[in-house]
Amino acid sequence: TRIGIDAGGTLTKIAYWDEKKEMSFQSFPSSDFKAVKEWLETNHSLASICLTGGRAAQLKEYLTSINEIPYIVEFDATMNGVMHQLKEEVINSEAAIIANIGTGTSIHIMQGETHSRIGGTGIGGGTLLGLGSALTGIQNYKDIIEQSKMGNRSSVDILVSDIYQNNKLPLKGSLTASNFGGVALKTHDTRNSTDMLAGVQGIIGEVVATLCIQAADAHQVEDIIYIGSTLEGNELLQKIIESYTILKEKKPIFLEKHGYSGAIGALLEN
Numbered sequence: 001t002r003i004g005i006d007a008g009g010t011l012t013k014i015a016y017w018d019e020k021k022e023m024s025f026q027s028f029p030s031s032d033f034k035a036v037k038e039w040l041e042t043n044h045s046l047a048s049i050c051l052t053g054g055r056a057a058q059l060k061e062y063l064t065s066i067n068e069i070p071y072i073v074e075f076d077a078t079m080n081g082v083m084h085q086l087k088e089e090v091i092n093s094e095a096a097i098i099a100n101i102g103t104g105t106s107i108h109i110m111q112g113e114t115h116s117r118i119g120g121t122g123i124g125g126g127t128l129l130g131l132g133s134a135l136t137g138i139q140n141y142k143d144i145i146e147q148s149k150m151g152n153r154s155s156v157d158i159l160v161s162d163i164y165q166n167n168k169l170p171l172k173g174s175l176t177a178s179n180f181g182g183v184a185l186k187t188h189d190t191r192n193s194t195d196m197l198a199g200v201q202g203i204i205g206e207v208v209a210t211l212c213i214q215a216a217d218a219h220q221v222e223d224i225i226y227i228g229s230t231l232e233g234n235e236l237l238q239k240i241i242e243s244y245t246i247l248k249e250k251k252p253i254f255l256e257k258h259g260y261s262g263a264i265g266a267l268l269e270n
C-alpha cells in the first residue's frame with residue numbers, strides 16, 4: 001500500500017488506499033507524532049510513504065525506523081491534491097485563487113498546470129483556536145465551532161448600516177464596518193462567549209475572503225477555492241466566506257476533503 005502524509009503546524013493528515021482500493025483519511029494532532037508512528041506500525045508497516053508539510057522533516061526524524069522517506073514540496077503536493085479533488089468532484093476550473101486556511105493562511109494562484117504562491121496572512125485556523133480560547137477560555141476545536149454557531153455578531157461587530165443611520169448608504173449596509181468594534185462602541189449591548197466566537201469566525205472569514213477577492217481581481221480570475229482543516233465541520237466559517245465571495249461577484253469553491261489536499265497530493269506522487 002501507499003500513504004501520503006502532510007505534517008502541518010497543527011494537524012498531521014494522512015491519505016491512503018484501503019483494502020477496497022478506496023482513498024481513506026486519518027488525522028492526528030502534530031503534537032502527537034507517537035500516535036502517527038503507532039498507526040503506521042499497526043496497520044501499514046510495509047507501506048511506501050511520501051511526506052509533505054512544514055513539519056515533514058520533524059516527523060521523518062521521529063520515524064527513524066523507516067528509512068529514506070521521499071518528500072514533496074508542500075505547495076506542489078497541495079496543488080496536486082486540489083487538482084485531483086476538482087477532477088473527482090467534476091468541478092471545472094481553468095484558473096483559480098486557492099486559499100489554504102491552515103494554522104495560518106497561504107494564498108496561491110493556479111492557472112492551467114502552473115501555480116505560484118502570491119501571499120498569505122497570519123489570520124487562520126490557529127487564530128480561531130487561539131483568539132477563541134483567549135476570549136472565552138474554551139480550548140477544544142469542536143466546542144469552539146459548536147458554540148460559535150449559537151452566537152450572534154450584531155453586538156460584537158459594527159455594520160456599515162450601524163454608522164450610516166438615516167443617511168444615504170455609499171456601500172452595502174450589511175457589510176462589516178468594524179470587526180469587534182461593537183465591543184468598544186455598543187456599550188449598552190450584552191454579549192456572551194458564543195457571540196465572541198462568532199465574531200472570531202467573522203474576522204477569519206472576512207480577512208481571508210477579502211485577500212482572495214483582491215487577488216482574484218488583480219489576476220482577473222473568477223474562481224476562489226478555499227481549503228484547509230479550519231473549514232472542517234465549520235459551516236459558519238464556510239457561510240461567511242461564501243456569502244462575502246458571492247457578494248463580490250466571485251465564485252467560491254469548497255472541496256469535500258477540506259484539509260487533505262496536501263496528503264492527497266503526497267499520496268498521488270508516491
Ligand code: ATP
Nearest residue numbers: 008009010011102103104125126141228229230259
Ligand atoms: P499549516 O498548513 O499552517 O502548517 P496545518 O496543515 O496543521 O497548518 P490545517 O490542518 O489545514 O493546518 O488546519 C489546522 C486548523 O484546523 C486548526 O488551527 C483548527 O482551526 C482546525 N481544526 C480542525 N480540526 C481540528 C482538530 N481536530 N483539532 C485541532 N484543530 C482542528
Ligand code: MG
Nearest residue numbers: 008009102262
Ligand atoms: Mg497545512
